Amino acid sequence: MNGLIALVPIPTPNMDLGQIAPLEIVFGAALISVLVEAFVRREGRRRVQLVLVFASLIAAVAALVGLAGTRTLTAQASVAVDGPALFMQGTVLLLAIVGALLIAERSIDPAGDAFAPRASALPGGREERELTAAGWSQTEVWPLFLFCVGGMLLFPASNDLLTMFVALEVLSLPLYLLAGLARRRRLLSQEASLKYFLLGAFSSAFFLFGTAMLYGFAGTFSLGGIADALSGNAGDNGLVMLGVALLAVGLLFKVAAVPFHQWTPDVYQGAPTPITAFMATCVKVAAFGALLRVMYVALGGVRWDWQPMLWIIAIITMLVGVIVAIAQTDIKRMLAYSSIAHAGFILLGVIAVSEAGIASTMFYLAAYGFATLGAFAVVSLVRDSSGEATHLSQWAGLGKRSPVVAGIFTLFLLAFAGIPLTSGFTSKFAVFSAAIAGGATPVVIVAVFASVISAFFYARIIVLMFFAEPAEEGPRVVLPSAFTALALAIGVAVTVLLGVLPQPLLNLAQQAGIFLR
Amino acid sequence: MTGLATVMLSVIDTGEQITFWICGSLALIGALGMVLSRKAVHSALWIAMTMINLACLYMAQGALFLGMVQIIVYTGAVMMLFLFVLMLVGVDSSDSVVETIRGQRLAAGLAGLAFALMLIAVISRVTLGDVGTQGADAVYGGNLQGLAALIFGKYLLAFEVTSALLITAAIGAMILAHRERIEPKKEQKDLSKERFLSGEHPGSLPPPGVYARHNAVDTPALLPDGTLAENSVPASLRARGAIRTVDRALGDEVQQLAAGDGSLEGEDLR
Amino acid sequence: MTPNYYIVLSALLFTIGAVGVLVRRNAIVLFMCVELMLNATNLALVTFARVHGNLDGQVMAFFVMVVAAAEVVVGLAIIVTIFRSRRSASVDEASLLKY
Numbered sequence: 001m002n003g004l005i006a007l008v009p010i011p012t013p014n015m016d017l018g019q020i021a022p023l024e025i026v027f028g029a030a031l032i033s034v035l036v037e038a039f040v041r042r043e044g045r046r047r048v049q050l051v052l053v054f055a056s057l058i059a060a061v062a063a064l065v066g067l068a069g070t071r072t073l074t075a076q077a078s079v080a081v082d083g084p085a086l087f088m089q090g091t092v093l094l095l096a097i098v099g100a101l102l103i104a105e106r107s108i109d110p111a112g113d114a115f116a117p118r119a120s121a122l123p124g125g126r127e128e129r130e131l132t133a134a135g136w137s138q139t140e141v142w143p144l145f146l147f148c149v150g151g152m153l154l155f156p157a158s159n160d161l162l163t164m165f166v167a168l169e170v171l172s173l174p175l176y177l178l179a180g181l182a183r184r185r186r187l188l189s190q191e192a193s194l195k196y197f198l199l200g201a202f203s204s205a206f207f208l209f210g211t212a213m214l215y216g217f218a219g220t221f222s223l224g225g226i227a228d229a230l231s232g233n234a235g236d237n238g239l240v241m242l243g244v245a246l247l248a249v250g251l252l253f254k255v256a257a258v259p260f261h262q263w264t265p266d267v268y269q270g271a272p273t274p275i276t277a278f279m280a281t282c283v284k285v286a287a288f289g290a291l292l293r294v295m296y297v298a299l300g301g302v303r304w305d306w307q308p309m310l311w312i313i314a315i316i317t318m319l320v321g322v323i324v325a326i327a328q329t330d331i332k333r334m335l336a337y338s339s340i341a342h343a344g345f346i347l348l349g350v351i352a353v354s355e356a357g358i359a360s361t362m363f364y365l366a367a368y369g370f371a372t373l374g375a376f377a378v379v380s381l382v383r384d385s386s387g388e389a390t391h392l393s394q395w396a397g398l399g400k401r402s403p404v405v406a407g408i409f410t411l412f413l414l415a416f417a418g419i420p421l422t423s424g425f426t427s428k429f430a431v432f433s434a435a436i437a438g439g440a441t442p443v444v445i446v447a448v449f450a451s452v453i454s455a456f457f458y459a460r461i462i463v464l465m466f467f468a469e470p471a472e473e474g475p476r477v478v479l480p481s482a483f484t485a486l487a488l489a490i491g492v493a494v495t496v497l498l499g500v501l502p503q504p505l506l507n508l509a510q511q512a513g514i515f516l517r
Numbered sequence: 518m519t520g521l522a523t524v525m526l527s528v529i530d531t532g533e534q535i536t537f538w539i540c541g542s543l544a545l546i547g548a549l550g551m552v553l554s555r556k557a558v559h560s561a562l563w564i565a566m567t568m569i570n571l572a573c574l575y576m577a578q579g580a581l582f583l584g585m586v587q588i589i590v591y592t593g594a595v596m597m598l599f600l601f602v603l604m605l606v607g608v609d610s611s612d613s614v615v616e617t618i619r620g621q622r623l624a625a626g627l628a629g630l631a632f633a634l635m636l637i638a639v640i641s642r643v644t645l646g647d648v649g650t651q652g653a654d655a656v657y658g659g660n661l662q663g664l665a666a667l668i669f670g671k672y673l674l675a676f677e678v679t680s681a682l683l684i685t686a687a688i689g690a691m692i693l694a695h696r697e698r699i700e701p702k703k704e705q706k707d708l709s710k711e712r713f714l715s716g717e718h719p720g721s722l723p724p725p726g727v728y729a730r731h732n733a734v735d736t737p738a739l740l741p742d743g744t745l746a747e748n749s750v751p752a753s754l755r756a757r758g759a760i761r762t763v764d765r766a767l768g769d770e771v772q773q774l775a776a777g778d779g780s781l782e783g784e785d786l787r
Numbered sequence: 788m789t790p791n792y793y794i795v796l797s798a799l800l801f802t803i804g805a806v807g808v809l810v811r812r813n814a815i816v817l818f819m820c821v822e823l824m825l826n827a828t829n830l831a832l833v834t835f836a837r838v839h840g841n842l843d844g845q846v847m848a849f850f851v852m853v854v855a856a857a858e859v860v861v862g863l864a865i866i867v868t869i870f871r872s873r874r875s876a877s878v879d880e881a882s883l884l885k886y
Contacts, residue, residue, distance in 0.1 A: 008657045010666040013673045020674070027681060034684060075674040119692045123872050130699065140692045147681050154678060162847050163675045169854045170681050173861050177689045180865060190869050197862050198817055202808050205824035208851060209801055212831040212844075216645070216794070219839035221847065238639035534788050541796045548800050548823055551816075552807040560816045564823055567800070571826055574793065580833045580845050587829075590852050595822065595859050602863045603815060606870050622810045629806035636798035645790045648840030660842075667846045679853050686860040693864040 019074040019081050021063035022089055023153050029056030030146035037140055049142040050104055056146070057097045060153075064090050071516050077222060078163045080293070083512030085157035087362050088289035092152045092282050095369045096145075099278035101487040102377055103145065108478045109387070112137050114272040114380070115181045116189075123186035138181060144174035145278075152282050156289020159297075160221040161211040161247075164290060168207065168254070171286060172200050175279055179271040184387035192270025199253070199263040207250025213243035214298070223298035224517050230301035237302070244299055244306050251294065254287035257347065258317040261340045265328075268336035273388060276332065277376030280339050281369035288346055288365055292358060295350060297515050303353050310351045311443050317344030318450035326457045331379055331390045334457070335372070338416055341454055342368055348447055349431040352438030359513035360430035363506055367415070367423035367498045374491025375412040377484050378405055382475050389475030395461070397470025402477040406465045408492055413462060415495045417455040423498030430506065536577045544570040557603050565596045579650045582661050723749040736761045793834040800827035814866050818859075825855050 017024060029052055036048050070081045079085075106113035115138050117131035151171030158164035180193025215221055217239040218229035230240065253260040268276045299306060321341025328334040346368070349361030382389050382398065382405070389395070399406035415424035428451065435444050480488075498505060547567030551560045568591045576584035654660045668676050703711075713719050723746050726738035737760060738749040750760050800823060807820030829848040836844030 008662070010657065010662075010670055013670045015673065027678070030681065031684070034688065037688075076671045078672065078674050118696070119868070120694055120696050127696075127699075134699070138692060140688055143688060144685065147685050150678075150681060162672055162843075162850060163678075165847075166675045166678050166682070166850060166854065169858065170678055170685070173682060173685045173689070173857060176861055176865065177685070177692070180868070181692075187872055190865070190872060193865050194814060194869055197865055198808075198814065198821070201818070201821045201858055201862065202805075202824075205801075205804070205821055205828065208825065208828045209831070211847070212797075212828050212835065215832065215844055215847065216643075216835040216838065219835075219841060219843075221843055238643050242636065242639055530788055537788065537792060537796075541792070545796065545799060545803075548803040551819060551823065552803055552811065557813050557816050560819055564819050567823065568826060571830055574796075574830060575833050575848075578793070578833055578837045580836065580848070583829075583833060583845050583848055586849065586852060590856060591822075591826070595856060598859055598863060599815065599819060602867060605867060606815070625806050625809035629802050629809075632805070633799060633802040636802065637795050640791055640794045640798060643791070645794070645838045647790055647838060650837055650840060650842060650845070652840050653836075653842045660845075663842045664846055664849065667842055668849070671843075672846055672850075675850065679850065679857075682854060682857040686857040689861045690864045693868045 013076055015076075016074045019067065019070065019072060020079055021067070022060040022093070023079075023150060023157075025056050025060045025063060026146055026150040026153060029053070030143050030150055033143040033146055037143060042136075045139045046137065049139055053100050053104075053142055053146060054097065057093055057100065057149070061090065061093045061097075064093065073159055073516065077224075078160050079154070079157050080159040080297075080516050081157065082516035083514055084289065084292060084358055084362065087509060087512040088156040088285055088365075089153045091285050091362070091366045091369060092149065092156075094366075095281045095285065095373060096149045096152070096278070098370070098373045098487045098490050099274065099282065100145065101483045101490075102274035102277055102373070102380070103141065105274065105380070105481060105483040106137070107481040108380055108383070108484065109183060111183065114183055114274050115141055116183050116186055119181050123190075141178065141181065144178055148174035148178070149282070152286035155286040156293060158290065158293070159223055160225075161214065161223070161294075162221045164294075165204070165208060165211060168204060168250075168290075171283070172204070172254075175275075175283070176200060178275045179267055179279070181275075182270070182272040185270070188270045189272065190270075192267045195270075196263055196267045203250050203253035203260065206246045206253075210243045210246030210248070210250060213239045213246060217243060223293065226298040227301055227517065230299070240299075240302060241305060244302065245309070247294060248291075248306065248309070251287055251291045252313065255284055255291065255343045255346070256340050257313050257343050258320040258340060261317070261320070261343075264340055265333045265336040268339070269330060269332045269390070273332070273376055273380040277373045280335070280376065281372050284339070284343065284346075285365045285369060288350070288361060292350060292361060293515060296353070296358070297517055300353070307351055307353065310347060311440060314344050314347035314351060314443055315446045317341070317347065318447055319344075322450045322453040322457070325454070329392050331392055331395065331461075332376075334392070334461075335375060335379070338454065338458075339372065341450060342416070344450070345428060345431060345447060348435040348440065348443060351440050351443065352431075352434040354434060354438050355510070355513045356430075356434040357438055358515070359506070359509040360427070360434040362509045362513065363430050363498075363502070364427035366505065366509075367427040367495070370491050370494035370498075371412045371415040371423060374488055374495065375409065375416075377480075377487050377491065378409045378412070381405060381477050381480060381484070383478050384473075384475040392461070392464065394471065394475050396464050396468035397474065398477070399466035401470055401474070405477045408488060410462050410465070411492060411495060413458040415499070417458040418451050419455075421496075421499045423495045423502070426498055426502040426506070533577050536573060540570040540573040540577070543567075544574070558600070561596060561599050561603060565592050568592045568596065579654070579660065582664060718748065725749050731761065733761075735759055790834045790838050794831055797827045797831040797834065800824075800830065814869070815863075818862050818866070822855065822859070825851055 033049060033052055036045060036052065040048050064086060067081060067086060072081050074081055111132050112135060117128065117136040117138065119138060121127040121131060148171050151167050154167035155164065155171055158167050176193055176197040179196050180190045182189035214226055217237065218226040249260060256264040268280060271279065295306065318341050321337050321344055325334055325337035325341065328337060346361055346364050349357045349364060380388060415422035418424040418428040432444050432447060544567045547563045550563035554560050554563060569588060572584040572587035575587055654663050657663045657666045723738050725734050726736045726749065728736060735750060735754050738746040740746050754760060804820045804823035804827060808817055811817050811820060829851055832844040832848040836842060
């Protein structure tokens with residue numbers, strides 16, 4: 001007779017809501033934003049959404065500042081609130097605010113914002129023309145954006161692989177959709193969306209299989225639990241090796257490291273430029289945060305096994321990134337390959353396996369993020385009648401026609417190249433010295449070599465802009481509204497400030513750079 | 518007693534082995550069939566077979582609830598969604614066998630083989646225990662209760678965050694498929710006004726001609742003055758030029774008939 | 788019966804799925820191959836749950852199913868949109884973007 005099952009009550013889970021406040025604010029705002037789509041009249045939606053998005057992001061930053069210095073595990077130890085998590089979350093939030101400024105812009109394109117008036121209307125059809133003329137816009141972009149930011153906040157803070165997997169999907173799914181919503185060149189955009197989706201799903205399957213292997217080894221998903229199992233086990237760890245390799249594939253795909261980078265140029269080119277900017281920065285921050293946490297917290301015990309693998313990946317990522325970037329004729333693709341090369345530079349901080357490595361990685365991500373957002377903002381300003389003029393030949397002589405915009409772009413390019421007095425120099429210096437201290441001198445030599453090559457093609461664009469004759473019927477630079485102007489101003493200010501006065505942020509990163517086990 | 522227990526255990530073990538070898542090979546065949554069949558619909562059916570067999574393997578390993586969910590969610594919902602979309606896109610969409618990159622299939626196959634061999638080499642060297650989930654199930658009084666305790670306890674945050682995933686999916690499907698009406702729906706009155714204002718023939722069109730030997734849709738009717746009523750034949754036939762011609766003589770015949778002269782000569786209308 | 792057999796089966800299914808993603812051209816079939824990879828992972832998770840005698844693996848498999856369901860909705864919506872725009876589901880015919 002086992003018909004009577006003794007009902008054992010499930011213990012009430014302990015959720016300290018205060019410690020995950022930023023997460024709650026963003027997800028809560030995302031839910032409200034969905035309701036706004038449902039209940040607010042179409043004319044008022046954009047305004048309400050903008051207020052909601054900026055208010056919630058700023059509130060989340062405030063909540064994060066309130067949590068500064070906290071070191072604890074919360075939500076049944078599935079979320080870590082520690083220095084790196086808070087720093088990465090702060091970076092994501094600040095970059096997301098600037099990204100939201102770019103997404104909110106709608107005076108660059110004469111037809112409105114950067115998104116299709118309705119994603120379900122056929123490209124080039126009558127319905128699309130009517131909707132464009134009527135000035136419709138797809139405000140559903142905002143809830144998707146907020147969900148994505150929520151996933152990005154959870155991803156680098158997850159303390160077990162299950163939560164990390166869910167966070168990975170929460171941040172990816174909205175991006176797959178957002179990538180396909182461009183107003184101009186919609187077929188290209190939809191194709192980018194499909195490509196990103198298929199390759200993203202493929203890579204998350206690898207992440208998952210790696211997770212399964214680590215679970216098979218340790219019997220738990222918790223990062224600390226895996227570390228304990230590793231330290232208690234000396235010999236037989238075939239499953240661990242498989243797990244590490246497969247998990248790394250999934251994470252390296254998100255940071256766009258070679259050989260998992262094929263999606264990057266296509267998606268960056270096809271997606272609406274504000275989304276490209278958001279994706280190129282925030283996804284990198286969140287994914288590097290997760291990579292650091294997995295590698296340091298869970299797999300620190302087998303670092304001698306994964307370090308060589310990451311050495312090789314860092315080297316080929318830097319070299320492929322800079323060499324292929326030289327051959328690009330499209331500015332967005334060029335920036336995509338440059339971002340691949342930068343992923344390689346950031347990996348230098350990861351392979352250092354030290355607190356300096358964590359700190360320099362975090363600093364690099366923040367510095368690189370603001371410069372990249374600014375660079376894509378400039379790309380969205382240079383236009384001809386059919387939309388953005390992204391072909392490099394169209395940028396010839398831009399410095400003569402609009403010296404201010406070309407000057408700003410030059411600043412960002414110099415930062416990418418790592419010229420002194422820009423944020424790029426400080427961050428490159430930080431990761432290089434951390435990597436040398438971590439014993440990765442050969443990789444640093446390759447990195448210096450790659451920096452020189454990259455300086456060459458960045459300089460080529462600067463020369464093209466300032467010393468080439470402007471083409472007849474060339475593109476013009478559109479005067480943006482306050483949104484993009486503010487984003488550009490923030491980008492310029494941060495890039496210069498971190499170049500001239502990097503110490504406060506470096507100190508903050510160093511203080512924050514200790515993971516909680 | 519211990520002897521009986523051993524026998525029981527070995528029976529259970531044999532039962533599991535039989536299940537494994539049957540369901541496992543069927544799952545493998547399904548997977549191969551999916552990759553190798555050219556038509557997308559066949560692929561969908563093959564993978565549905567794999568999924569059902571995997572559900573059996575879950576149940577054989579004590580994951581009863583998961584086995585049922587696998588059948589209901591995966592085979593029942595996910596694969597049916599796939600089939601639904603396939604029907605929408607066109608059932609006979611089959612893959613081209615042309616390789617876009619030369620030697621890509623061979624390379625992928627070899628890489629896959631190497632990957633599988635590496636995985637198997639590693640896995641077969643690992644010694645895995647076999648604790649079984651009975652103990653874990655018993656803590657809360659059953660498999661389902663045990664899962665619930667984890668989902669609503671240890672993994673509560675992840676469970677709550679999956680709602681974001683589902684909402685994203687719903688919004689995504691909405692923005693890619695839903696069309697909100699821009700203008701008010703047209704009533705019958707508006708439609709009729711529109712019809713008259715268009716300047717075209719407002720009423721129903723004349724039916725095809727009815728003759729002694731032909732009344733098919735491709736025979737045009739005659740107007741009172743003996744000319745052909747073009748619009749009595751469907752537009753598609755007109756476009757194709759598949760209208761039966763009515764002989765010149767016809768007009769005379771009609772007049773003859775009208776005059777009461779029954780001695781019609783010659784052949785029928787052709 | 789040692790659980791290794793199940794893991795080997797799971798590895799084989801995973802590899803077949805991965806190779807399928809590389810060789811097939813139809814976006815829908817490609818996506819099915821990804822689903823096969825997820826199923827293979829679930830088998831490994833359920834087996835490891837039994838190996839370790841805890842239910843975490845089964846819960847993970849459960850989450851994978853939820854995620855896969857959401858992913859299928861988004862993925863198929865994107866595929867249908869592309870199909871409506873250009874009347875083909877082949878990833879090759881859709882190639883305005885080149886490598």
